[in-house]
Amino acid sequence: MGERLYLGLRGYGLIVAMWVRATLAYRTSFALMVLGSFVSTFLNFVAIMIMFTHTDVLGGFTVAEVALLYGTSATSLGLADLLLGSLDRLGARVRDGTMDALLVRPVPVFAQVTADRFALRRLGRISQGVLVLIWALTQVDVDWTWWKLVLLPVTVLSGLGIYGAIYTCGAAFQFWANDASEVQNAFTYGGDTLLQYPPTIFAKDLVWGATFIIPLAFVNWLPIGRILGREDRLGLPGWVDFASPAVALIACTIAGFAWRAGLRGYRSTGS
Amino acid sequence: MRLYALVAAGGFRRYATYRIATAAGVFTNTVFGFILAYTFIALWDERPGLGGYDQSQALTFVWTGQCLIAAAALFGGGFSDELQSRISTGDIAIDLYRPVDLQLWYLAQDLGRAALQLIGRGAVPLAAGALAFDLALPASPLRWLVFLLSVALGCVVSFALRYLVGLSAFWLLDATGVNMFSTMLSMFFSGMLLPLTVFPGTFGEIAQRLPWSALLQVPADVLLGRHEGVGLLAALGFQAAWALVLLALGRAVQAVATRRVVVQGG
8 A cells, every 4th residue: 555655656756747847848838828827717816806896795704705715715726736637638538548558557547647747837726826815814804823823724735635536536437427527627616616705695505515415615614714703504513614634534535436446447448 | 501501510410429528518507507696696685786787687697608608619619729730730731722611611610519509508507597596588589589699699709719719820839828818818708707797997898899798798688688779789780790800800810821831741
């Protein structure tokens, strides 16, 4: 197990390093791509800012509080997208038969698929999330105590775990439904859009689903709600706000099983 | 003319084969529609009548957006990626050699695709939205017909814009940057994120006059009955004018590009 993990990480690192070097060979192109990725994702925040030119609060949350939700979710998603974003091409690999080549190489398939065409330009998405997060922290009215300072980075990392699990489950699903890579967008990009806004504006059923079926609420709504001193929508016990790391761990374990089941069920197109 | 009708039918059938992808797209559009609908409810609760819409009109706008996202290719892509790869591999030489007009060929194919995606990917999210929320959908069949006409004009404008994006491959080795920039513009200035009437001041005024507004803002307003009589003709005329200008520009660019094409080998 340990050796396999080492092998996987090493393989991932080597392939990623190769793609980073390839990317940096065209520096201008790379800089433009990072800028493009930055601006295109930042436009979502621009839309939120336009909303706040017409109102002071949305669902009882101020612009700084919404920015804190936006920043944490966008940073977590950005990190997951950087590390695992290549998974959405898995279905295409199954279709065109290049999946077979990965199976015979001496590196775990998951490491190969995730590192394939590693897109360093996704730093653009992360950096806009981080910038909004920093801006929110300077604006938001919170009485910072030590546990809140610990909870914030733990939340972002747990969010990475939860989004990462969703990417992986989506990829596992593509082993069966090759064309369905768009389904996972509903939960990754869709989840991110959901979490950019306060839970107070959504129907209770939707919040329930985003807590118990797909644990998106643990990415930021619950822990950040605690930092902001907000009651949660569902009246859950208080410790739930600190459960994000455990939830992320469980989600990743389930995703791991889903991936293995998908890989085991893989049938070559036989071309 | 018959030939282009056949090409359009081919485009329609081609996308009809991707059933699972279509189902996946319908699912994703519906999920996004629900999320956006609640954000719009929250905003219109705070500011009733914002941008000239009441709440049910604003919700109709959201679901019209999800309905048109694939048909009007608001995220870009489609044939323009294919055109770019044919240009960079040199296959374009064969296309230019054919006894058909390159631009009309791709236009016919793309309109076929748009028709399929309007039915396959557009109708279900709009119906889901109408079931779950109180939408301001018109009862008059005539209004729906004019809406379809406006959507069709929007799809032509979308095509013309993406044709220019595709042709950029004649000058650029890697068109990824242009594609990204074009997607960004069409997402923001079509009204996908927020209706353009909600954009502040002069910026909003300008945004409503740009070609991207023909992709979603104008068809949605036509459906909502915000244009009547002469205003309706002006709105459709606005779309048609952008379509003609951009198609003409595409032809001009294509003429310049093909003059400098050198096909190697054989």
